[in-house]
Structure formats: C-alpha cells, structure tokens
Amino acid sequence: MARVVHLVGGGPGTVLALRRHYKAAVAELGKERPLVGYVGTASDDKRGFFTMIRGGLSAPARMVLVRIASPRASMVDARKVLEECDMVFVSGGDVERGIDVLNDRGMAEPLRAVAARGKPMFGISAGSIMLGREWVRFPGEDARAEIFPCLGIAPVHVDAHSEYEAWSELRWLVRLLHERGDGNPVGYGLTRKGGLRIELDGEPRMTPFGTSIPRIVMRRGRVTQGKALPIDWTAR
Numbered sequence: 001m002a003r004v005v006h007l008v009g010g011g012p013g014t015v016l017a018l019r020r021h022y023k024a025a026v027a028e029l030g031k032e033r034p035l036v037g038y039v040g041t042a043s044d045d046k047r048g049f050f051t052m053i054r055g056g057l058s059a060p061a062r063m064v065l066v067r068i069a070s071p072r073a074s075m076v077d078a079r080k081v082l083e084e085c086d087m088v089f090v091s092g093g094d095v096e097r098g099i100d101v102l103n104d105r106g107m108a109e110p111l112r113a114v115a116a117r118g119k120p121m122f123g124i125s126a127g128s129i130m131l132g133r134e135w136v137r138f139p140g141e142d143a144r145a146e147i148f149p150c151l152g153i154a155p156v157h158v159d160a161h162s163e164y165e166a167w168s169e170l171r172w173l174v175r176l177l178h179e180r181g182d183g184n185p186v187g188y189g190l191t192r193k194g195g196l197r198i199e200l201d202g203e204p205r206m207t208p209f210g211t212s213i214p215r216i217v218m219r220r221g222r223v224t225q226g227k228a229l230p231i232d233w234t235a236r
Contacts (some may be wrong), residue, residue, distance in 0.1 A: 003200040004028070005131055005154040008210075010092060010124035011161030015056045016123060017193035019208055023059045024209075025122050029086050037085035040113070041101035042093030042126040043045035046071040053091060056177075063089065069101050079110050088114065092125030092160075097133050099150055104163045108151060115153045115200075125160045128190055132158045137172040145172045149181070154198050154205070159186070161192045163214070170216050171223045178218045186226070189214035194231075209214050 006025045010018050026034060043049045045067055054063045064164075066081045067073040082088060088111065090098075102108040104107040113122055121130040131154045134147050138227040157177070159170035177185035188196060194211030198204055208229045 003113070003120075005121045005198045005200065006122045006123070006195060007128040007131060007154060007156075007158055007159045007190055007198065008122070008195035009128070009192050011192045014161070014192045019059070021024075021195055021210060022057050022122065022185050023189075025028050025087065025120065026059050026061045027153055029061075029120065031086060033061065033111050034060050034061045034086035035084065036068045036087050036089050036122075037081045038063050038089045038091060039066050039068065039127070040091045040093070041069050041105075042050075042095060042098030042130065043090060043190055044093075044097070044101070045073075045089070049091070049093075052172030054164070061086075067103050067108050070135055072084070073105075075105055075107060075194055078105075078107060082110055082114050082119070087120040090121065090123040092127050092183075095126045095129045095150070096148065098126060098146070099135075102151075107147050110150060112153060115151075119214075121153055128160050128195070132156050134174060134177075135146050145176060147173065147176050153200075154163075154190055154196075154201075155204050156196070156198065158188045160190045163189060163191055167214060167216055174216045174218060185218060187216040188215065188229075 008021050018100050027112045050065050066078050068078050130150050133152050136145050174185050174187045191211045197207045210228045213226040214228045215226040
C-alpha cells in the first residue's frame, strides 16, 4: 500500500461531505473494521468534540482517542495506539496549539515516524494544516505575521475552509514564503467540501477530490489566485 495522506477542508455544516471522504479513506485500508487513532491536540483532546466527530462519521471503523494533551496522559500508551492503529485521524481546532502540544509532549516525531513507515493519515480542518509543511501566525496587533513549522508529513502548504475569506491567511503564508526566498511558492485551499489525496512514495502524487482545489501563487511579485486544480486532475 502506498503511503497516503488525505487532507480535507471540513468546517461547520460539512458532515455529509466529510463522512463521504472518510469512508473512502477507510475503504482503502482493506479491512472490515479497521482501527483509527484520533489525534485531537488542536482542541486539547476535548472528549465532546471527539464524540461528535466519531458519531458523525458513521463508518465501519473503530475510532479511539489518542490521549496526548492532558498532563496525566501516558505517552507510552499514545505511541502504542499510533503503532497499532490502521490510520491516524488528525482533527481540527487551533493549528498552533495542536503543534505546540505535540512538540511539548514529544509526540511530533512519533507521528512523523509512523507516517514514514506507511501509516495512512487523514486530516480535517486545522488537522490538515498541521499535517502540512508550515503555517502562519500573527503574534500581536503590531507584530508582523510569521511562519512556523508543522508536521511536514504532507509536503504542501494548505489552508482549510477559508473560501469565504478569499484564503486571506494562505495569501499571507505564500507572501512570506516568497520573501524568504522559496521559489514559486504555492498554497492549496482545501474547500469546505473538498480535499487532496497525496501519495508520498517517490515523487508526491496529488489528486483533488470533492471539489476543485484553489491555488494561491505569486505572479509578477504579487500574491494572486492561480488556476484551480479540477477534481479529475492528478499530478506527479
């Protein structure tokens, strides 16, 4: 099985689309009742949020919470679930908080390690951004936006369900990547009902699903929206 990451936009009111994308990812696992490990550090492992997500997905899979955020959580147990599960589900919330918790609890590297060994990953909303390369934060009212690293499991920069804000934060990120010297930076917009499936073996292979996927690019020194990736498009 190819190493695969599913990045879904999600957001309020998109449970039917999320359920459809999740079931497709679960079907790829080829098991009758696979085990899915739920990583919820972006929402501090809130039990209510986990229960809502698990109930809404309604797929033939067992989903268990990988307890990481609580000071009382056992990282030995968390790593065991990550090793034993058939797919890792990285949920939404606050991107920076989710990454900080993973780093503080020493769980970022175990996540990268299981992904590198072939564990499929599924992200929604902030979880999709966390699985990507980097994201942008705004330290204060008078401070300029700055880039911070994410997990880098998916070798792309993405934003989630921000089409009604014209991908404003993703535009900031692309601008900062350009100013840093990155050649031809591209940001992908995961729409509320769409996403990207990325195969990681060899040269990354991206396939949009659900909807076309907007692209934010630099053109003549300005941040602009490039040609979207249609849902029947696949590129290596």
